[in-house]
Amino acid sequence: MLRSLCPSGLLLSFATQSLAQSISLSIAPKATDTSVSDALDPSFAGFGIEPSNLFTFTGDETPNNFSIQLMQNLADYSGKPPHIRLGGNAQDYLIYDETYKKVAWKPNAASSAQGTYAADSIIVGPGYFEAVERFPKDTPVTVGLNMAYSGADYLERISTMAQAAVDNLNNVKLYSFEIGNEPDLWLKNLFRTAPWDGKVYTQEFLARADAIYQRVLKPAGLPANFFEAQATASTIGTTFEINMLIDDGMLDEVNGNKYVSAWNQHDYFYFFEVTPKPITLDDLMDLDQTNTQFLYWEKQTAIGLKTGLPFVLREMCSIGPIGYHGISDTHGASLWTLNFFLYAASLGISSVQMHMTVDSNASAWQPQVWYGNPQHVRPQYYAHAAIAQIIGNGNGTTQIASVKASGSGDYKGRIRAYASYAQGVLRSLVLINSKMANSSESKGSFTFNLDLGSDYQDRDVFISYLTADGAESLDTTTFNAMKYSDTDGLASRANEDPAPIRTSSTGAISIPVRDSEAVVANIEWLLGSTEVINGDGSKFKGNKASAAIRISTGASTIVWTTATLTIVAGFFLTA
Incomplete structure (x- = not known):
């Protein structure tokens, strides 16, 4: 605030x-x-990773040390790893199966749920969280849970996934749960049929939050207010505005517990097939256009902060869903990214996650060979390095x-x-x-x-x-x-x-x-x-001193020594 x-x-x-x-x-x-x-949390400038892309960024059976190093760089600059939101469209396709042990996902051959892409179409197991554990120690992680699935066992399914996150995330820090991705689009993608609006969403959200708290969080000694509400693609012209959700009971007590920890919004400067006018690099670099596009969210941010809860942008980027070559992967986009982080902070937004997918030109880096192009760091990453150094410069007091x-x-x-x-x-x-x-x-x-x-x-x-x-x-x-x-x-x-x-x-x-x-x-x-x-109490000399960087990668620890300590970070997602 x-x-x-x-x-x-x-x-x-x-x-x-x-x-x-x-x-x-x-x-x-x-x-x-x-x-x-307010003083910015060192993890302020983070990333979103699509669940179906997780293994591309952090690796499958073999860790992706390129991505891990980029993340560690940023942690060393700011004093804490960037906040990761593990979510996106695919979170509402996931079903957890304890018996599936591969560090990968697989199609569900018995899928029967509703949706253009069925709400039970992907199976993951313990390997899903093993891949998450490769992020630097104490990385704050918001885990997206499947709210779209509505079979008779829906409370059991979502609680099982939440329990697996609590049980399996030890190196990183489980920060919060996001229940459902962009429910304002669920009539369009056939996850729900009418009547479906903010009021029905609020009822379904609270029912799931209550079940997870009673079955998972409470026994683990975790608080009830562990859930981020809204997570919408847009609220303009819908019934998902913050004031409307409050009127529908989102912040009311249920069995003596309040469940909402933050207002979680998603946005892009530009989105193909949604924004009618074609975009150019010059448009992106006209920063007045960013203010114009984000004016509505300035108002929603102020409304959210008045409730006493933080307002976070868990999915944000220059161009969605997968960027545009020659615009979102240019130096001009790095200037846009640096400006947006600072602009968002000045509004009181407490965390921003830039969305990444393996096939997106807007991702801060490409984590592996894709479309014949080798892995590489994009200009956007340098904006992350800049904001991380600016934040680290105040050792937790930067405003x-x-x-x-x-x-x-x-x-x-x-x-x-x-x-x-x-x-x-x-x-x-x-x-x-x-x-x-x-x-x-x-x-x-x-x-x-x-x-x-x-x-x-x-x-x-x-x-x-x-x-x-x-x-x-x-x-x-x-x-x-x-x-x-x-x-x-x-x-x-x-x-x-x-x-x-x-x-x-x-x-x-x-x-x-x-x-x-x-x-x-x-x-x-x-x-x-x-x-x-750093979060673990260790000290680094910015990017100018020699240091050994230790990165936990599950069972093993990799040590790099470099004469010039730097920082990098990255993830990816698929929209």
Whole structure:
């Protein structure tokens, strides 16, 4: 929740637009002087993984060490592994069978349930959770449960799956259950027939939550409020809005228990066959369009926070369902991703999971050979690395505020600024120039003239760049002078760190940001060069020191040693 949530979600003391190529901003030196987010959990920027794609990302009988390393990188940057939502359409196809021991899924030859894709069409067993256990230690995991299945044994089925999660997840941390995926679409996909609306959904949700609590959670000493409600594709024009669900009894006590732990929403900036206008990379990089598309969710977020419950985006991405080559897998998309994380944080959204599938160009990495293309890290991953380092820079105290910074002319919709606070005081500025400029073009720049105040006079400021040859680049993105290997996910130095710049005797500083680039301007030290306290209490020296990275992979432990510690993370899903 925000300490104060302005309608526009903005931080600002003063701003003036001069020319199209520059802006002057006065930045609040303390978090108490402006509207800021609550301290971000280090797992804030996470991933969603489609259950049917889980074994592609983490491996089947053989662990996928490439994906595991990318995840571990991000954990080392932020101090905690990214939050994973194990869910999507396929969660409502899964049936758990204890006797099926393979680390894989198989079709259910006896499938008989309703649905365009039957609600009992996939069988998984203990190997499903063995694959989940390969994520870094203490990875928070939201497990999607099958609500679509409605046979006579539906309570037994869903409780069995929940029990298996409780029993088998020990290395990672079972964080919550999501009951059903996008129930607002269930008339269309034939999971339900009329009458079906938010009221009926609420009744079915609470009945399942009650059964799981009584049969599974309570005996295990786990709380009743372990369930994330809503999980809709959209609520616009439906009966699934938060206020409507509350009126239908979603937060009422059932047998003395309240079950809802968070409001869980799904969204995409653009979705094929849903959004009518064709999309271009230039559209994605016009950040005003993101605000326009997300305006409804700003309102829903504020409504949800007023209930005292967190609001999370467990399924989000630039383009759904599987991205678009040349748009969602470009450097321009990494700028969009970094901006979205910061924008969401400034609204009070407490967790964002970017959806990944093995066949999606919008996934942060491709975990294996697919369509003849080898495994590789995509530019989006670098945005995850950036936000993880920004969060880790505050060791659990990082707060984000949006600075009202806009461009005009060619820069209209392309300029964004955010302030990051650690222990309540200004720590860094994130400055984004998303004006599209391709590799072959000469590039201009936009200058941010910043007044940090007298508390920040004569201070060194270190610049970390999220950059590439151009907006359309597929493989030249770097962040903080680091590049991530397409072979093993480890980081190496791509270039030398730039020399710091210095504020004036009044705390003023001017920072030019090239077109199709973002910078993190950190005060007093280079981002990623200080110790980050991990969830297990271990310390890492950001991405600049040597370290041994230990990754638990079920029965074995793999140890990599690298002269440049970095961070990466990734998953995938299928919509």
